[in-house]
Amino acid sequence: DIQMTQSPSSVSASVGDRVTITCRASQGIGSWLAWYQQKPGKAPKLLIYTASTLHSGVPSRFSGSGSGTDFSLTISSLQPEDFATYYCQQNTGFPYTFGQGTKLEIK
Amino acid sequence: QVQLQESGPGLVKPSQTLSLTCTVSGGSISSGGYYWSWIRQHPGKGLEWIGYIYYSGSTYYNPSLKSRITISVDTSKNQFSLKLRSVTAADTAVYYCARGLDRDAVTPFEYWGQGTLVTVSS
Numbered sequence: 001d002i003q004m005t006q007s008p009s010s011v012s013a014s015v016g017d018r019v020t021i022t023c024r025a026s027q028g029i030g031s032w033l034a035w036y037q038q039k040p041g042k043a044p045k046l047l048i049y050t051a052s053t054l055h056s057g058v059p060s061r062f063s064g065s066g067s068g069t070d071f072s073l074t075i076s077s078l079q080p081e082d083f084a085t086y087y088c089q090q091n092t093g094f095p096y097t098f099g100q101g102t103k104l105e106i107k
Numbered sequence: 108q109v110q111l112q113e114s115g116p117g118l119v120k121p122s123q124t125l126s127l128t129c130t131v132s133g134g135s136i137s138s139g140g141y142y143w144s145w146i147r148q149h150p151g152k153g154l155e156w157i158g159y160i161y162y163s164g165s166t167y168y169n170p171s172l173k174s175r176i177t178i179s180v181d182t183s184k185n186q187f188s189l190k191l192r193s194v195t196a197a198d199t200a201v202y203y204c205a206r207g208l209d210r211d212a213v214t215p216f217e218y219w220g221q222g223t224l225v226t227v228s229s
Contacts, residue, residue, distance in 0.1 A: 001170075034215035043203055044154065055208075055217070087154060091215050095169040096156040107147035 002026055002090050006099035012107040017078045021102045023071045023088035032092035035064055035073045038101075039084045047086075048073065078104075108133040111204050111220035119198075122136040125191040125225055128203030130184070136162050137182035145178060145189045146198040148222070155200075159212070160187050167212070186216050194227045201225075 003026035013019050023033065023056045031051040036044035048064040051071055061076045075082055083106050088099040115127035128172035129143070136143065145157040160178045168176055172191070180187040191198060201222040207214035 003159075032213060036216075040130070043205075043222050045218070046208065046215055046217050049208060049215045089215060091213055094167055095171070098154040098156070100153045 001095055002093050002097050004088055004090055004097050004099040006086075006088055006102050008102060009068075009100065010103040010105060012081075012105045013078055014079050014107045015080055019075045019078060019104065021073045021086055021104075023066075023073070023099050025069045025090055027093075028068045029090045029092045031067050032090055033064075033066065033071050034089045034091060035062075036087045036089065037082075037084045038087065044087060049091075069086060075104075080106075108185050109206060109218045111206065111218055113202060113204050113220045113223040115223060115225070117224060119194055120229050121195055121227055122193055124184070125189070125194050125198060125202075125227070127189045127190065127204075127223065127225070128186050129188070129220055130186050131206075132185070135182075136180060138162075142207045142212050142214065143180070143187045144205045144216065146203045146205055146216070146219075148203070149197075149200045157189065157191075157202075159207075161212075176211065184211055196227050199225065199227045 005024045033051045035048040038044040052064045063074050085101045085103045110132045112130045119125045144159040151183045159168045175192045177190045181194050203222045204220045205216040206218040208217040
């Protein structure tokens with residue numbers, strides 16, 4: 001299985017801050033990486049796919065980059081509704097695997 | 108707008124079979140050509156992909172669960188289902204059904220059900 005490792009596991013930030021979360025794959029996955037946002041008690045929501053493509057309706061303050069094994073998700077100016085847990089997922093090799101999550105908390 | 112809704116027992120006894128159904132609305136499983144997945148999330152933990160079924164009935168399962176799972180589709184009811192046999196406490200999780208973004212197996216998950224908590228306990 002392809003292992004996905006996110007860092008940090010948690011981060012505290014303030015409204016208006018710029019935050020970057022990273023995700024590393026145990027082997028090259030091209031650009032077949034997606035990012036999800038999950039709020040407590042809710043299903044994950046797709047934010048970005050193919051590493052950098054913003055899903056429909058997702059605010060432009062979210063951006064993704066990377067290819068191969070190293071990827072990042074950046075939120076340019078945190079809004080109150082952005083405090084949540086973020087997961088990366090590779091969708092090139094079966095079984096699909098997810099990172100362990102990064103919890104973004106209010107400072 | 109596609110919507111998915113999981114249903115099934117919230118409590119299953121150890122060694123028994125967990126059975127869940129996902130009902131799809133706003134789109135037809137048989138006409139879309141999409142892949143329909145089951146994903147679970149252990150309490151307070153990350154996400155684990157269980158497997159998918161194509162509208163034609165072909166499946167692919169996570170090898171870690173392959174010996175215990177069956178995913179099936181009922182196009183007449185616009186539903187697909189998960190059966191997980193010989194459950195233990197380690198199978199306690201929120202179970203989600205989901206649909207891929209594209210008509211491709213290599214695709215992220217765009218639509219998700221709300222999730223259903225299944226607890227394995229005697």
